[in-house]
Structure formats: C-alpha cells, structure tokens
Amino acid sequence: MLSNIFLLKGKNFHDLNSLDIFSYPDDILKNGNRDFVRKVIFGHDHGVIVENYRTGNDSSNLKEKHELNQFALDCPVPQVIDGLNVYTSCINSKMIIGLIFDKDDNPYDYKEIFEDLLNEMLNNERCCKFEDEIETENFLITLFIDIRRYGDEFVENTSEISFKPTGIFIKVFLFGIDDVGKTSFARRIKTGEFINNSFTPTRKFNIEYIQKQNGYLAVWDMPGQRAFREKWFKGIQDTNIIIYMIDVANQLRFEESKRELWNFINKHDSSGIPLIILGNKTDLIKKPEEQDNTLIRTKQEIMDFFELDRINDRDYFFFFTSVKTNYNMNEVMNTLFNMV
Numbered sequence: 001m002l003s004n005i006f007l008l009k010g011k012n013f014h015d016l017n018s019l020d021i022f023s024y025p026d027d028i029l030k031n032g033n034r035d036f037v038r039k040v041i042f043g044h045d046h047g048v049i050v051e052n053y054r055t056g057n058d059s060s061n062l063k064e065k066h067e068l069n070q071f072a073l074d075c076p077v078p079q080v081i082d083g084l085n086v087y088t089s090c091i092n093s094k095m096i097i098g099l100i101f102d103k104d105d106n107p108y109d110y111k112e113i114f115e116d117l118l119n120e121m122l123n124n125e126r127c128c129k130f131e132d133e134i135e136t137e138n139f140l141i142t143l144f145i146d147i148r149r150y151g152d153e154f155v156e157n158t159s160e161i162s163f164k165p166t167g168i169f170i171k172v173f174l175f176g177i178d179d180v181g182k183t184s185f186a187r188r189i190k191t192g193e194f195i196n197n198s199f200t201p202t203r204k205f206n207i208e209y210i211q212k213q214n215g216y217l218a219v220w221d222m223p224g225q226r227a228f229r230e231k232w233f234k235g236i237q238d239t240n241i242i243i244y245m246i247d248v249a250n251q252l253r254f255e256e257s258k259r260e261l262w263n264f265i266n267k268h269d270s271s272g273i274p275l276i277i278l279g280n281k282t283d284l285i286k287k288p289e290e291q292d293n294t295l296i297r298t299k300q301e302i303m304d305f306f307e308l309d310r311i312n313d314r315d316y317f318f319f320f321t322s323v324k325t326n327y328n329m330n331e332v333m334n335t336l337f338n339m340v
C-alpha cells in the first residue's frame with residue numbers, strides 16, 4: 001500500500017541544502033534527512049541512465065515537450081533506500097516526485113497509474129504549476145488519494161492473501177468543523193477507546209480501515225480547521241455514506257457549522273449519498289433533571305436551527321451522540337450499515 005508521496009523541487013547535489021521538499025502524509029523527509037534525499041537523487045539518475053541505455057532514448061522527448069509547453073516525465077525508477085521501497089519519476093528534468101510503498105509491494109504494479117495520473121494532472125488539466133505551497137500540496141494530496149484508491153481497489157484486492165476484508169465495503173466520509181469529535185469518533189469505532197482532552201487537531205486526511213461484523217469500513221476523517229476545509233471534497237469520490245458532525249455543546253459555533261453543512265449540500269454534487277448528522281458531546285449538555293433552557297437543545301430545536309428538513313436530495317438521519325460515553329454509537333453504526 002502506498003504510504004507516502006514526496007516532491008523534491010530541484011535535483012542537484014550542490015543545492016541539497018536549499019532543496020524544497022514536500023511530503024504527504026508524513027513529514028518523513030523534513031528532518032534534515034539530506035542523506036536520504038541524496039540517495040533518492042542518485043538512485044533516480046542512475047536508474048534513468050540505465051533505462052535510456054536499454055531503450056536507446058535520448059533527450060528529444062524532453063525537447064519536444066518543452067516546445068509544446070508541456071511537462072516531460074521520466075519513466076519511473078524503483079529504488080530501495082534505507083529499507084524503504086521508493087519509486088521516483090522526474091518532471092522536466094528538474095523535480096523528482098516519489099512514492100513510498102510498503103516493503104512487500106511491487107512498484108511496477110503502479111507504473112501505469114503513476115504515469116497516467118501524472119500526465120493527466122500536469123498536461124491535460126494543467127492544474128499545477130508548482131508556484132505556491134498550497135498548490136503543490138493539493139497536487140500531492142490528490143495524487144496520493146488516487147494512487148491509494150487504485151491500490152485498494154485493484155492491487156491489494158488481487159494480491160493480498162493474509163487479510164481479507166469480509167462483508168460489504170463502505171467508504172464513510174466524515175466531516176464537520178474543528179473540535180467536534182470526528183477523530184475521536186473514528187478512533188472509538190476502530191479501537192473502542194476514547195481519549196479525553198486530546199488536543200491534536202487533524203491536519204491531514206486521516207483514513208481508518210475498520211473491520212466490523214457487518215462489513216469493512218474505510219472512514220475518511222477530514223481535518224476541520226478552517227484552513228483545511230477547501231481540501232475536504234478532494235476526498236469524497238466514491239463515498240457511500242456521509243457523516244456530518246456537530247458539537248451540540250458549543251452553540252457559539254452553530255452558525256458556522258450550519259454554513260459549512262449547507263455550503264456542502266448546495267455546492268457539491270453529492271445528491272443521493274445518504275447523510276448521517278451527529279450532534280456530538282451530548283454528555284456536556286445538562287441532563288433533563290438539571291434543566292437549563294439556555295443549554296438544552298432538543299432534537300427538534302437542532303433540526304430547526306440547521307434547517308435539516310430542507311434536505312430533500314437524499315436520505316438523512318440525525319442522532320445525538322457522545323463519543324465519550326459511547327451514547328448512541330451502536331445505533332449510529334447499525335443505521336450506517338442499514339442505509340447502504
């Protein structure tokens with residue numbers, strides 16, 4: 001399975017100190033690991049020389065591409081570096097883009113998809129010029145997701161013997177503004193654990209694979225902080241169920257949360273994909289016997305505030321939950337499997 005993707009802007013040994021390095025999802029290359037980078041560059045160049053020698057290629061392809069104002073791509077080169085299974089290609093003889101796979105994977109399984117996607121993203125959609133950081137990061141995330149999905153659907157399914165998912169496969173797209181409890185929810189259904197006051201906002205797509213009795217879930221847990229919200233929908237392709245999470249104890253952010261939900265429904269064509277809305281952290285609002293009208297929000301009040309009855313392009317359910325106390329978690333899971 002693909003575990004990481006990286007891009008080295010530049011590829012000369014003499015400017016190793018100033019190379020721009022992007023990697024996703026882990027920052028494995030960031031800790032001044034120049035030796036690794038040096039080996040990547042050396043391995044790539046060496047591999048390309050061998051490949052060109054074998055096929056008799058020269059640089060005319062590159063020249064032609066430049067004339068057409070297109071990106072020229074090298075044939076990907078497999079390398080094993082410090083025990084990592086690395087597969088690199090070079091863009092315009094200037095930048096190296098690399099994939100890191102698990103030890104037992106065969107990079108050649110990914111040759112075609114890697115080349116096709118690079119070509120499509122660089123030369124047809126012409127979507128990335130690598131001019132700013134966000135553009136570059138988005139490019140890497142999109143590529144990562146597409147190759148990973150390909151791996152899940154086509155490569156792993158045919159070659160994996162030791163682990164066979166059972167039951168139906170469901171991709172769950174879990175989103176909502178920050179701090180509502182999404183990652184806690186994903187962790188709870190995966191491990192049964194809850195970590196109180198874990199103050200680690202999600203920064204990258206967190207994908208959890210979870211085998212349940214009724215089927216196999218891939219939960220795509222999105223980072224909720226504002227800066228990441230525009231990347232949310234890069235992860236929505238092929239989703240079977242959408243979960244939108246609200247923090248019912250934080251009324252100050254209801255307006256913002258409602259805006260994001262409706263922004264999604266109106267702007268993103270996902271009609272027909274069932275939606276589960278979770279009002280989480282119910283343990284923090286007071287119990288009925290301690291009634292306090294400013295805090296208690298009944299289901300109807302929340303449905304009214306968020307105008308949920310205006311949702312008419314798909315099936316939806318609303319649940320109060322507490323990931324902390326496990327309240328309603330089983331009901332949510334049952335509904336999820338029943339809805340697909």
Ligand SMILES: Nc1nc2c(ncn2[C@@H]2O[C@H](COP(=O)(O)OP(=O)(O)OP(=O)(O)O)[C@@H](O)[C@H]2O)c(=O)[nH]1
Pocket residue numbers: 176177178179180181182183184185195196197198199200201202203222223224225280281282283284321322323324325
């Ligand atoms: N009391 C209470 N706290 C919760 C509950 N669910 C999550 N939390 C806490 O809420 C905080 C945020 O939880 P996360 O799961 O990181 O929230 P998130 O939605 O993933 O946040 P981002 O990754 O920033 O989008 C943590 O301190 C959790 O312990 C709950 O049901 N009740």
Ligand SMILES: [Mg+2]
Pocket residue numbers: 182183184200201202221222223224
């Ligand atoms: Mg999170």
